[in-house]
Amino acid sequence: MSATTFGRRRALQFGGLATLAGLAGCSGKSLGDSGSGSGGGTKELQFMFWGSTAEQKAISNMLKAFEQEKSGVTVKPVFTPADYDTKLNALVASNRQPDLCYMQSPMGYRLAEQGKLVNLYPYFDKYPDLANRLPGTYFWWDKGKTYGTQSANEIMSLWYSKPALSDAGVETPPAEADKAWSWDTFVQNAYKLTLDQNGKHPDEDGFDPKRIRQYGVSAGLGPTVYQPLLLSRGINFTDETGRKSMLDTPEAIEVFQNLADLMYKHRVAPTPAQLGNNAPSTTVQLKTRRVAMVIDGQWTLLDLAQGKLDFGMGVLPKYSKPMTITLGGATAIFSSTKHEQEAVELYLFHDNPTKVDLFSTGLWMPLEKRYYTDPKDIDVWTKNDAHPAEYRTAGVDYTINNSAPYFYQKLRNIEAIDKVLTPAIQVIQQGKTPAADVLKPLAAKLNGGLLQGTYPTNGS
Amino acid sequence: MRAERRWGWLLAAPAILGFGIFTIGPMIASLFFSLTDWQIGAPAKFIGLGNYRQLGHDPLFWKSLNVTTYYTLGVVPLTLVVGFVIAMLVNQGIRGRGFWRTVYYLPTLVPAVASSVLWIWIFNPDFGLLNSMLRQAGLPTSSWIYGEQSAVPSLILMSTWGFGNAMVIFLAGLQGVPRQLYEAVAIDGGGTWARFRHVTLPFMTPTIFYNLVTGTIGTFQVFNQAYIMTQGGPNNATEFYIYYLYTKAFTDSEIGYASALAWVLFVIVLVITVLLFRNARRWVYYEMGAAR
Numbered sequence: 001m002s003a004t005t006f007g008r009r010r011a012l013q014f015g016g017l018a019t020l021a022g023l024a025g026c027s028g029k030s031l032g033d034s035g036s037g038s039g040g041g042t043k044e045l046q047f048m049f050w051g052s053t054a055e056q057k058a059i060s061n062m063l064k065a066f067e068q069e070k071s072g073v074t075v076k077p078v079f080t081p082a083d084y085d086t087k088l089n090a091l092v093a094s095n096r097q098p099d100l101c102y103m104q105s106p107m108g109y110r111l112a113e114q115g116k117l118v119n120l121y122p123y124f125d126k127y128p129d130l131a132n133r134l135p136g137t138y139f140w141w142d143k144g145k146t147y148g149t150q151s152a153n154e155i156m157s158l159w160y161s162k163p164a165l166s167d168a169g170v171e172t173p174p175a176e177a178d179k180a181w182s183w184d185t186f187v188q189n190a191y192k193l194t195l196d197q198n199g200k201h202p203d204e205d206g207f208d209p210k211r212i213r214q215y216g217v218s219a220g221l222g223p224t225v226y227q228p229l230l231l232s233r234g235i236n237f238t239d240e241t242g243r244k245s246m247l248d249t250p251e252a253i254e255v256f257q258n259l260a261d262l263m264y265k266h267r268v269a270p271t272p273a274q275l276g277n278n279a280p281s282t283t284v285q286l287k288t289r290r291v292a293m294v295i296d297g298q299w300t301l302l303d304l305a306q307g308k309l310d311f312g313m314g315v316l317p318k319y320s321k322p323m324t325i326t327l328g329g330a331t332a333i334f335s336s337t338k339h340e341q342e343a344v345e346l347y348l349f350h351d352n353p354t355k356v357d358l359f360s361t362g363l364w365m366p367l368e369k370r371y372y373t374d375p376k377d378i379d380v381w382t383k384n385d386a387h388p389a390e391y392r393t394a395g396v397d398y399t400i401n402n403s404a405p406y407f408y409q410k411l412r413n414i415e416a417i418d419k420v421l422t423p424a425i426q427v428i429q430q431g432k433t434p435a436a437d438v439l440k441p442l443a444a445k446l447n448g449g450l451l452q453g454t455y456p457t458n459g460s
Numbered sequence: 461m462r463a464e465r466r467w468g469w470l471l472a473a474p475a476i477l478g479f480g481i482f483t484i485g486p487m488i489a490s491l492f493f494s495l496t497d498w499q500i501g502a503p504a505k506f507i508g509l510g511n512y513r514q515l516g517h518d519p520l521f522w523k524s525l526n527v528t529t530y531y532t533l534g535v536v537p538l539t540l541v542v543g544f545v546i547a548m549l550v551n552q553g554i555r556g557r558g559f560w561r562t563v564y565y566l567p568t569l570v571p572a573v574a575s576s577v578l579w580i581w582i583f584n585p586d587f588g589l590l591n592s593m594l595r596q597a598g599l600p601t602s603s604w605i606y607g608e609q610s611a612v613p614s615l616i617l618m619s620t621w622g623f624g625n626a627m628v629i630f631l632a633g634l635q636g637v638p639r640q641l642y643e644a645v646a647i648d649g650g651g652t653w654a655r656f657r658h659v660t661l662p663f664m665t666p667t668i669f670y671n672l673v674t675g676t677i678g679t680f681q682v683f684n685q686a687y688i689m690t691q692g693g694p695n696n697a698t699e700f701y702i703y704y705l706y707t708k709a710f711t712d713s714e715i716g717y718a719s720a721l722a723w724v725l726f727v728i729v730l731v732i733t734v735l736l737f738r739n740a741r742r743w744v745y746y747e748m749g750a751a752r
Contacts (some may be wrong), residue, residue: 086710093500093715107713114501210595272694273606276584278577415712419520426694430608 043339045346048078048088048101049151050329054302055358056081062356066349073342092116099337100346102151105409108330109141109455117147118333121459123344130348133367136326136405140456150328150409152351152364154298155399156224157324158314159282164214164292168192173293173314175390177322177402183229183258186317190216190268193292202267209267216268217293218275218285221259221429223421224327225295227407228316229255231323237407238446242454248443255319256428256435264431272429283307297327298395301362305386313394315402324398327406353381362386365399372400405457412452420445494719504716511720521721523696524704525728527612531700532679534616540671543626544664550627551634561631568624576688579618580605583689605690611697615685626671633667634660665744673736680729701725 049059056079063075078098080087085104091097092111103111111117121144124131130149137149158173165172170189174180181189191201193216200207219225223237230236233251238244246252262269270291279285282296283303294300295316304311316324331350333343353359353366359381371377382391408414424442428435494511498504515521550560567575582589583604591601604614641659650658686692686703705725709718 089500089710089713092713110499110713111501116501270586271606273585273603276580276586276588276606278580423693423695427608430606430694 043073043342045073045075045100045337045339045343046078046098047075047346047350048080048091048098050080050084050102052081054361055363058356058358058361058363059350062350063346065355066346069349070342070345073339073346075346095336097334097336099339099343100331100333100350103330103332105139105330106414108139108147108332109412111332111334112139112141112145112147116335118335118337118340118343119145120148120333120344120347121146124459127344127348129352129368132369134326134369134372134399135458136403136409137328137367138458139330139409140459143456144459146459147332148330148347149351149367150326151331152328152358153326153367153399154328154365155324155326155395155403156228156295156316157298157300157394157398158293158295158316159286159300159304160293160312160314161286161289161291162310162312164193164286164289168292170292172312175312175314175394177315177393177398180315180318180322183317183319186217187258187262187266187268190262190293191266193217194268207267212267212270212274214289215270215291217262217295218282218291219259219262219269219295220272220275221256221425223408223425224297224325224406226255226259226425228324229259229319231325231404232316232321233319234321236404238411238451238454242411243447243451245443245446245451247439247446253436253439256425256439260428260431260435263429271431272426283309286311298365299363301386302358305362311388313388313390315394315398322398322402324403325406326399326403327409360384360386365395369400372396410454410457412455413450417446417450420450490719490722493716494723496716498714498716500713500715507716511717512724514717515720515724520696520699520704524699524701527697527699528680528682528701531612531616531619531682532676534613535619535679535682536672536675538616538620539623539626539675540668542620543623543671544630544668546623547627547630547634548660551631561628564627565624568622572684573688575618575622576684580689583614583618605698606694608694608697611690611694615682615689615698618685619679619682626675629671630664630667633664637663662745663747666746669736669740669744673733676732676736677729680725680732 047059047063049055051059056077059079060077063077067074078101084102085107088097088101088103088107097116108117112119120130133149134153137153138146139148139150140146160173162172170192173189191203193214194202194212195214196208197211197213198206198208199213202209227237230246230252233255235246235249235251238246247256263271280288280290281303282294282300285291286294286304287307287309301313315322331347333340333347337343349355351364351367353371356364358364359366366372366381368377371381378392378396381387382396387395408418411417421442424438424445427433427438493504495506495508496504497507497510546564550557550564554560570578583606585591585601585603585606588604590604594601602610602614605611637660641663642655645655645659681702682700683702683706686698686700687706690698692699692703692707701721702725705718705721708714708721
């Protein structure tokens with residue numbers, strides 16, 4: 001579930017054009033299909049997915065449970081932890097794609113437009129659980145056409161180490177949206193939580209910024225961090241139409257400058273350089289007291305809950321309206337499947353909180369609205385040791401009342417936008433150039449034809 | 461005789477087949493793809509030289525070409541000089557010669573991924589080896605691969621650490637320098653410098669040339685560091701050509717365009733190699749008569 005941004009660490013294997021070209025000549029037959037598609041034998045489906053070893057185990061168990069419920073159907077898990085896009089691309093190119101698979105949404109939109117994915121809209125009447133999900137989690141590529149939803153939901157949250165806060169005498173971050181810290185309060189508290197090797201804070205004489213022992217907060221400048229703040233400031237990445245960038249507005253400039261200032265002016269947050277590529281996970285950083293607070297996705301809960309750490313979960317700091325984003329990779333069904341009906345049933349099975357333990361262990365959040373509104377259904381996935389007491393407000397209510405969808409999942413042409421956007425934001429991240437000097441030309445570039453509107457936000 | 465020939469073909473068959481199936485075949489296929497707008501999932505349409513025309517207007521193509529050239533101009537000369545000097549050193553009659561040779565060759569044996577991960581730590585500005593040493597010495601530190609200006613120089617430095625291959629080839633070359641010539645220089649009253657300048661260097665030019673050509677071809681295809689360490693950043697500072705090609709092919713699924721990129725690189729490297737060979741006639745000395 002970690003595949004939220006494209007620049008995420010990819011694992012270490014190599015594909016090549018050569019292999020692909022070599023495969024392209026092969027005939028189209030699904031991998032491992034026993035060829036008895038209609039012959040009354042067993043129907044075989046393939047489910048391709050990424051994830052950690054914990055996720056692999058949970059998904060494999062879910063697939064086994066599905067096989068037990070559906071006699072005559074076997075599902076082959078195709079676990080692909082590394083170089084996922086490369087392999088999926090190669091399989092599609094050689095017409096050997098799986099029946100169902102996790103997918104990055106841009107690739108999903110593209111394949112859907114090419115007619116390669118099953119439209120799930122016709123199944124809405126038959127399966128209310130498919131029809132009644134959080135609106136932001138659907139991927140509509142056209143009127144009445146959706147290739148499905150996210151595999152699960154995620155939001156962005158504020159995580160913190162309780163011992164670090166109590167040592168500094170800082171009250172814990174609010175877990176209710178309407179009590180969210182203002183940006184200034186957030187920064188003030190980050191000051192109190194930042195210590196150099198001699199125990200000095202950044203606003204004290206003799207503070208040594210080269211030897212910081214504990215940072216107040218780790219936020220970075222990724223899109224999943226700046227978008228909630230833009231929303232809170234009353235704007236979004238683009239205007240409503242998705243054709244005009246809002247990055248050159250005073251509001252956006254303020255948000256980006258504030259994020260950069262955390263690192264370079266206030267020195268309460270590690271720079272990308274200080275953090276280093278291959279940085280340890282959020283859990284490790286909180287545990288080792290490298291940082292006191294971290295802005296990271298809900299999926300972090302899985303690790304945090306398993307670690308022996310006294311942690312807490314809060315809502316993000318706000319400007320005006322408290323806001324977070326909903327996000328998550330997609331699951332899609334290839335239209336080449338020989339068993340569409342069974343594939344749709346598996347689709348509904350695979351993200352069902354009563355069938356998969358990834359919800360109760362903290363990795364995933366459910367998709368259907370009822371899991372956020374009906375107390376009985378909320379208990380299904382949150383009443384356990386993994387979910388802290390404040391989750392009801394900081395996780396459940398926050399999602400349903402204070403979220404908007406992640407723009408990477410809604411904008412057209414996002415791959416081309418990303419190629420311009422990411423390097424530009426890296427310049428701000430270097431701390432040598434004021435945000436305004438980067439954002440104004442960037443907005444002009446985005447407005448020069450890269451922004452091509454949004455995908456539909458609903459089926460009508 | 462005929463049986464021998466048959467055996468010869470038979471034994472060479474795996475190599476020939478492998479080359480045909482996994483190199484020549486895909487090359488021809490990619491040449492064909494480069495003339496189409498093939499994006500994975502969609503049918504390919506023939507567009508002639510459309511991809512090649514588009515290249516000229518693609519800022520990232522130029523950027524990646526610049527970055528790769530910069531990197532090559534840094535790595536190749538450095539590796540040649542360092543490899544040569546160290547080869548000369550371990551070629552002396554010092555004690556534990558074998559040990560030193562092994563030590564200098566070892567980095568070459570470390571898998572690319574492992575050494576990349578290792579260097580990420582070395583380059584860490586906060587607690588990395590390099591900055592810690594600089595700080596101890598009271599020298600200014602650098603942000604290494606995290607700074608736009610310092611990213612490529614950092615990677616050049618890292619690549620030079622793998623000079624072992626060049627060194628081993630130089631060592632082999634040094635073994636081939638005729639001893640009697642050194643004696644002749646000594647009799648004529650020449651010192652160390654004269655021995656190096658008039659015997660070692662001329663005899664080593666073919667080896668230098670070989671390392672120069674293979675080094676240039678290899679460095680133009682640098683990929684691992686960008687893929688593992690920097691993802692082409694910051695601000696495209698390490699957007700190496702092959703890394704760009706890879707993202708075009710496998711993130712954007714634009715196989716047609718990526719194939720065109722591949723062929724452009726092929727032609728560029730081919731031209732450079734031909735130029736190197738042309739120029740070699742002027743300075744490469746072959747004992748057995750005129751150079752090519």
